[in-house]
Amino acid sequence: MSEEVRVRDDRSRTLAQALEEHLTEWSERTGIAVEIWALPGRDVPAAFGEVVLAVLAEALSNVERHSRARVVSVAVTHGHGGLRMTVSDDGVGFFGEARGRGVTAMRAHFHRLGGSLGVNGSPGEGTTVTGVLPRRG
Numbered sequence: 001m002s003e004e005v006r007v008r009d010d011r012s013r014t015l016a017q018a019l020e021e022h023l024t025e026w027s028e029r030t031g032i033a034v035e036i037w038a039l040p041g042r043d044v045p046a047a048f049g050e051v052v053l054a055v056l057a058e059a060l061s062n063v064e065r066h067s068r069a070r071v072v073s074v075a076v077t078h079g080h081g082g083l084r085m086t087v088s089d090d091g092v093g094f095f096g097e098a099r100g101r102g103v104t105a106m107r108a109h110f111h112r113l114g115g116s117l118g119v120n121g122s123p124g125e126g127t128t129v130t131g132v133l134p135r136r137g
């Protein structure tokens with residue numbers, strides 16, 4: 001196996017592992033349950049991984065501070081269409097548009113790589129963060 005292939009494999013494993021570790025620690029600390037619906041496999045570009053971890057941290061910080069949720073569901077998939085990330089909670093949600101430095105920073109991370117991100121609150125039902133990054137190369 002060439003060095004390049006091994007390095008790429010290591011990185012993609014690291015993203016899935018990093019996500020799992022981060023979510024497990026966060027859940028233990030906050031007492032909010034985490035359901036992992038999907039984790040990315042191989043071939044995730046390193047730049048995608050960095051953005052996913054940064055956005056996840058802010059999304060979870062918002063769940064902890066604002067949502068009063070009992071469960072948060074997380075899915076990160078990577079395939080022909082690119083990368084898709086969803087963080088969904090069953091908390092209080094909110095009315096209207098999310099405005100703040102956290103949401104602005106999450107959007108900027110995805111825009112920088114040509115993608116898009118939305119934060120949708122449904123009052124009384126929860127909040128969903130959805131981001132998409134177009135496939136690279």
Ligand SMILES: Nc1ncnc2c1ncn2[C@@H]1O[C@H](COP(=O)(O)OP(=O)(O)OP(=O)(O)O)[C@@H](O)[C@H]1O
Pocket residue numbers: 062063065066067089091092093094098099100101102103104119121126127
């Ligand atoms: N998971 C969530 N549940 C309920 N409300 C949320 C959630 N995520 C975001 N919000 C609402 O959207 C607003 C904007 O979020 P944003 O992260 O931009 O700002 P913030 O968390 O208030 O402050 P900071 O700039 O420190 O992140 C929040 O103040 C909150 O009202």
Ligand SMILES: [Mg+2]
Pocket residue numbers: 058061062100101102103
């Ligand atoms: Mg915030």
